[in-house]
Amino acid sequence: xxxxxxxxxxxxxxxxxxxxxxxxxxxxxxxxxxxxxxxxxxxxxxxxxxxxxxxxxxxxxxxxxxxxxxxxxxxxxxxxxxxxxxxxxxxxxxxxxxxxxxxxxxxxxxxxxxxxxxxxxxxxxxxxxxxxxxxxxxxxxxxxxxxxxxxxxxxxxxxxxxxxxxxxxxxxxxxxxxxxxxxxxxxxxxxxxxxxxxxxxxxxxxxxxxxxxxxxxxxxxxxxxxxxxxxxxxxxxxxxxxxxxxxxxxxxxxxxxxxxxxxxxxxxxxxxxxxxxxxxxxxxxxxxxxxxxxxxxxxxxxxxxxxxxxx
Numbered sequence: 001x002x003x004x005x006x007x008x009x010x011x012x013x014x015x016x017x018x019x020x021x022x023x024x025x026x027x028x029x030x031x032x033x034x035x036x037x038x039x040x041x042x043x044x045x046x047x048x049x050x051x052x053x054x055x056x057x058x059x060x061x062x063x064x065x066x067x068x069x070x071x072x073x074x075x076x077x078x079x080x081x082x083x084x085x086x087x088x089x090x091x092x093x094x095x096x097x098x099x100x101x102x103x104x105x106x107x108x109x110x111x112x113x114x115x116x117x118x119x120x121x122x123x124x125x126x127x128x129x130x131x132x133x134x135x136x137x138x139x140x141x142x143x144x145x146x147x148x149x150x151x152x153x154x155x156x157x158x159x160x161x162x163x164x165x166x167x168x169x170x171x172x173x174x175x176x177x178x179x180x181x182x183x184x185x186x187x188x189x190x191x192x193x194x195x196x197x198x199x200x201x202x203x204x205x206x207x208x209x210x211x212x213x214x215x216x217x218x219x220x221x222x223x224x225x226x227x228x229x230x231x232x233x234x235x236x237x238x239x240x241x242x243x244x245x246x247x248x249x250x251x252x253x254x255x256x257x258x259x260x261x262x263x264x265x266x267x268x269x270x271x272x273x274x275x276x277x278x279x280x281x282x283x284x285x286x287x288x289x290x291x292x293x294x295x296x297x298x299x300x301x302x303x304x305x306x307x308x309x310x311x
Contacts, residue, residue, distance in 0.1 A: 005192045007184065007262065012273045015266035018190050019274075029263050030278050033126050037287045040129075045119045049112045056140065057109050060147035064101030068094030068150045083233035090154030090239075097150035104143045111135055125286050127271055130264045137257050145250035152243040159240020162227035164217045171210070172247040179251050183258050190259075 010018065019029055071079075071091025079087045115132050118124060156165045188194060220226055221236060230236075267274050275285060282291035 005188055005194055007187055007191070008265065010191045010266065012270045014191050015270060016274075016277065018187075019263045019266060021190060029260075029267060033267075033278070033280055034284050036126060036129060037284065040119075042116070042120055045116045049116045052112045053109060056143060057105060057112070060101065060143060061105045064105070064147040064150060065098045067091075068098055068154060071151075071154075082235050082239065083231060086155075086158040086230045086233050086236065086239075089230050090151060090158040092154070093157055094150030094154035097153055100149050101143075101147045104139065104146045108139050108143055111139060122290070125290070126280075126284075127268055130268050134261055134264050137261055141250065141254050141257055144253065145246060148246065152246060155239040156241070156243035158230050159233070159236035159238075160217060160221055161225070161229065161240075164221065164227070164240060165243070167213060167217055168241070168244040168247075171244060172251075175248060176251055179255055183255050187259065187262060 068091045071087050072095050074084070074088055074091065076084055111132070115136075118128055118132065153165070156168055160168065218237060221228060221240065222232060225232075274280070282294050285291075286294065
């Protein structure tokens with residue numbers, strides 16, 4: 001593969017083919033831009049910001065920051081659905097990690113407060129909207145996982161033991177690396193039409209080995225319980241592996257939104273070219289008020305130029 005072919009180095013024509021590809025969610029960007037100011041009034045932006053702060057700000061903060069501390073100091077008899085000692089241990093472990101969701105929640109709140117403010121200030125355009133959208137999508141894909149990160153780690157250690165937690169982390173890292181490589185190769189092919197040869201063979205054997213490891217770990221959580229730190233719980237096979245399940249779901253979500261993020265990047269990078277080829281008007285790109293000001297300036301310049309030529 002040509003080393004010059006990089007994800008962020010495509011020409012305008014190459015990016016246009018990528019953005020317009022009907023297989024990609026990015027192919028909807030043209031209509032999104034043309035209808036943005038019509039569908040995103042200031043009132044609607046304020047309402048969306050309020051909902052986003054409530055649904056992905058307040059509620060996740062309660063889950064990520066308060067729930068671990070509440071479980072850690074729970075009294076016997078107050079927890080009935082799962083083993084009391086497992087829940088308390090999960091809460092105690094999670095309490096040490098609450099700074100992680102707090103950081104993401106802070107950025108989320110700042111972003112959704114800044115968004116409506118920037119929408120109301122002069123000089124707002126589709127460039128600003130797409131830059132904010134990139135940041136919001138990146139934060140959303142991370143916040144869905146890291147909000148529950150303290151409890152996921154706590155329940156993973158409590159339900160699957162130290163060995164189970166280590167294996168889950170290693171598998172998540174392995175799957176993340178594989179997903180990054182797969183997504184990168186797919187994007188490079190869409191941009192440059194260059195196939196990247198992947199090593200084949202051994203997939204069935206790898207799958208079998210991974211399956212055997214997980215079966216042994218599940219058996220170990222009941223007998224002989226090496227590395228287990230809490231009593232046996234009939235539900236531990238469910239909550240003990242939530243970290244792995246939600247991690248994989250989050251990685252898949254990242255793979256889905258990455259093409260759209262890249263499309264936003266190239267539209268911002270070649271904004272003038274995209275405006276011209278998609279026939280996007282000043283009103284669609286800047287909004288009605290700013291488009292009127294731009295039109296007035298153009299008329300004034302035309303009059304000045306006409307006077308200069310007449311002289």
